Amino acid sequence: MSLFALTDLERGPGRRLLSITQAMGFSEAVARAGLKAEFDAWMAPGATDRVLEELEGVPSSRRPDTVLVLGAATLPVSTLRAALMARLLGARVLLKPATGQEGLASILAEADAGVVPTCFRSSDAAALGGAMGQADAVVVLGGDDTLGAIRARLSPHQAFVGYGHRVSAAHLAEPSQADLEGLAADLLAWDGRGCLSPQVVWTDGDLEETGTALVGALTRAEVELPFEPSPGMAHARYVARCLGAIGGQVIESETAVVVIGDSPAFVPSPGGRLIHVLPDDGAPWDALGEGLSSLGCSEASRALPAHGSVRRCALGSLQRPPLDWPHDGRPNLLPMLRPVAS
Amino acid sequence: VGELKEDLLAFVRKPDPSRFGTLADRVLAWQTKRVPDYGRLVASQAAPAGRWQDAPLVPTELFRHRDLTARAPEPGDRIFETSGSTAGTPGRRRVPDLTLYDAAMDGPFVDAVLGGDRTRRPWLSLIPTAEVLPTSSLSYMVSSLAERHADPGASSGHLHPSGLDVAGALEALDTLQDQGRPGLLLTTSFALVGLLDAWQGAPRSLPEGTAMMLTGGFKGRSREVDARELRTLVIHRLGLDPALVTSEYGMTEWTSQAYGRGWSAPLQPPPWLALRVVDPHGLTPCAPGERGLVAAFDLLNLHNVSAVLTTDIGTMDEAGHLRLRGRLAQAGARGCGLTAIDWGLQP
Numbered sequence: 291m292s293l294f295a296l297t298d299l300e301r302g303p304g305r306r307l308l309s310i311t312q313a314m315g316f317s318e319a320v321a322r323a324g325l326k327a328e329f330d331a332w333m334a335p336g337a338t339d340r341v342l343e344e345l346e347g348v349p350s351s352r353r354p355d356t357v358l359v360l361g362a363a364t365l366p367v368s369t370l371r372a373a374l375m376a377r378l379l380g381a382r383v384l385l386k387p388a389t390g391q392e393g394l395a396s397i398l399a400e401a402d403a404g405v406v407p408t409c410f411r412s413s414d415a416a417a418l419g420g421a422m423g424q425a426d427a428v429v430v431l432g433g434d435d436t437l438g439a440i441r442a443r444l445s446p447h448q449a450f451v452g453y454g455h456r457v458s459a460a461h462l463a464e465p466s467q468a469d470l471e472g473l474a475a476d477l478l479a480w481d482g483r484g485c486l487s488p489q490v491v492w493t494d495g496d497l498e499e500t501g502t503a504l505v506g507a508l509t510r511a512e513v514e515l516p517f518e519p520s521p522g523m524a525h526a527r528y529v530a531r532c533l534g535a536i537g538g539q540v541i542e543s544e545t546a547v548v549v550i551g552d553s554p555a556f557v558p559s560p561g562g563r564l565i566h567v568l569p570d571d572g573a574p575w576d577a578l579g580e581g582l583s584s585l586g587c588s589e590a591s592r593a594l595p596a597h598g599s600v601r602r603c604a605l606g607s608l609q610r611p612p613l614d615w616p617h618d619g620r621p622n623l624l625p626m627l628r629p630v631a632s
Numbered sequence: 633v634g635e636l637k638e639d640l641l642a643f644v645r646k647p648d649p650s651r652f653g654t655l656a657d658r659v660l661a662w663q664t665k666r667v668p669d670y671g672r673l674v675a676s677q678a679a680p681a682g683r684w685q686d687a688p689l690v691p692t693e694l695f696r697h698r699d700l701t702a703r704a705p706e707p708g709d710r711i712f713e714t715s716g717s718t719a720g721t722p723g724r725r726r727v728p729d730l731t732l733y734d735a736a737m738d739g740p741f742v743d744a745v746l747g748g749d750r751t752r753r754p755w756l757s758l759i760p761t762a763e764v765l766p767t768s769s770l771s772y773m774v775s776s777l778a779e780r781h782a783d784p785g786a787s788s789g790h791l792h793p794s795g796l797d798v799a800g801a802l803e804a805l806d807t808l809q810d811q812g813r814p815g816l817l818l819t820t821s822f823a824l825v826g827l828l829d830a831w832q833g834a835p836r837s838l839p840e841g842t843a844m845m846l847t848g849g850f851k852g853r854s855r856e857v858d859a860r861e862l863r864t865l866v867i868h869r870l871g872l873d874p875a876l877v878t879s880e881y882g883m884t885e886w887t888s889q890a891y892g893r894g895w896s897a898p899l900q901p902p903p904w905l906a907l908r909v910v911d912p913h914g915l916t917p918c919a920p921g922e923r924g925l926v927a928a929f930d931l932l933n934l935h936n937v938s939a940v941l942t943t944d945i946g947t948m949d950e951a952g953h954l955r956l957r958g959r960l961a962q963a964g965a966r967g968c969g970l971t972a973i974d975w976g977l978q979p
Contacts, residue, residue: 520961521960521961524913528941532673532694533698535676536673536694536698
């Protein structure tokens with residue numbers, strides 16, 4: 291696996307990775323920050339060793355020769371991490387990125403000969419079948435329907451790893467300035483797109499004060515992280531803003547929207563740096579069950595998600611999961627191993 | 633509301649464009665006071681909206697979440713729903729009083745679709761009747777207009793809950809052709825393509841003067857046929873004069889309809905419907921020819937909200953005529969054409 295060529299965002303495949311990320315609608319600053327955070331996770335001392343510890347005692351015969359990774363149209367780092375995890379396992383990776391992100395596959399292939407771009411239209415069942423036929427394991431990022439459809443086509447000899455859509459949130463109790471700045475960073479990272487972006491923040495403090503303080507932190511942070519929503523995102527934000535104004539209160543910074551509601555029930559955000567501030571009536575996050583991916587918590591927070599798969603982390607690190615984070619509560623490598631014959 | 637409604641009805645009977653602004657301001661003030669959710673939205677604005685041009689636009693998506701009606705629900709209220717099966721929860725508009733609806737639909741339809749000719753004629757419809765689909769505003773409109781303008785003994789509908797009745801539609805086309813009387817076809821784009829795809833027989837040549845009202849797009853759910861191909865199909869398979877094909881543009885969230893007479897003609901709203909094209913970022917008006925979202929102020933939406941923001945992309949020309957250019961990306965597919973999909977018209 292050769293990651294170094296990608297980490298240099300000034301030249302070669304790293305530069306092209308930056309460009310293609312910007313082409314997905316991110317400003318250069320946001321794209322740089324997001325990619326750097328991901329590479330930091332990979333380059334952290336001992337990070338890959340900790341992931342590889344999963345394989346202790348596993349016979350090498352169970353390692354897949356070929357893994358097919360089917361990416362989703364979310365963040366490039368999601369597809370990147372899935373592909374690189376398979377490479378860490380030593381497998382050849384057939385990478386089929388989401389439609390419109392085909393360049394991502396060729397950039398990874400340029401950096402690492404073990405990645406093979408496998409691009410076809412998502413509706414091309416024959417091409418999909420051909421790619422699946424070559425794989426010992428199939429990793430899919432996408433909606434539940436997609437996961438189910440792919441899984442149904444696999445043989446018992448093939449491993450399946452599906453990462454579906456989940457949401458993330460935050461909890462503020464007696465937030466310090468650092469907590470608020472961390473939450474602002476979490477919201478601005480990747481412009482609020484992706485499963486690790488906080489959509490809701492629950493607080494046991496005063497809602498309006500919390501919202502105002504958050505907008506203050508956002509205002510300071512967004513100077514370095516510009517954002518120009520697409521027309522579709524601008525509209526989705528307007529819809530959420532109207533609903534927020536009808537049901538509560540809306541406070542805005544230059545690029546972010548904070549909607550204050552009076553019910554603790556989770557409200558989905560369209561992304562685009564829009565977050566809901568809601569009252570904490572006693573672990574409202576648990577209503578999301580395993581649909582909650584990560585809960586960022588202020589230092590004074592005692593929030594402890596009941597579901598074991600939920601990642602509890604400090605604010606500011608929601609969008610920076612460590613490499614050995616059990617994605618969706620599962621190990622990173624073991625699910626890709628060849629199934630044991632029963 | 634009685635006086636305001638009467639003034640609106642008078643405007644419909646005798647439109648005076650110079651009075652639109654005054655009436656619109658009155659409607660806005662009334663809705664701000666009487667539609668609680670809209671009042672809150674208006675109150676959230678940095679500057680209070682006194683003029684209709686400054687009224688906060690209600691995105692059509694809000695009709696999926698809120699009951700934007702000026703009166704508490706009553707048993708006789710009419711409920712219209714969008715057919716947005718791809719967008720999850722349908723949009724829902726409760727109409728406590730259909731008087732304005734009934735009064736306003738006739739004139740623009742007769743002028744645009746029937747060319748001003750009120751003679752009853754055979755109708756062939758691929759739009760379900762209101763009896764079959766009571767929650768469809770399009771079905772309500774077509775059924776109401778049929779009572780007034782269709783020849784009841786020579787008219788028929790061919791889209792049912794069981795699907796498209798291709799054989800029945802072809803038989804009706806043959807009858808129309810044999811009788812030699814000009815008729816009227818009413819259809820969504822999707823249902824029309826469904827019929828043309830299912831029927832591979834000899835082309836028909838419908839009597840001269842036969843017109844067509846075409847509404848709705850393909851909603852991203854069907855074999856999409858571009859305007860040029862559809863025009864060719866209509867001319868060669870049905871023998872229709874494209875000058876007599878009229879586009880209808882309406883939606884569940886509006887009371888009024890705009891029409892474009894002649895193939896690909898720009899849409900013209902009636903005097904009580906103000907259409908604008910706005911930039912999706914700041915909702916400021918776009919310059920003529922510039923693409924943006926279609927926004928409306930429908931005077932006759934009295935009991936709901938008049939200032940509505942759609943997810944349709946359009947351009948407005950200098951004369952105030954609208955051309956639709958598609959739908960906003962990522963916006964959920966919705967609209968009347970989906971009824972045909974739901975009923976088994978899969979491509």
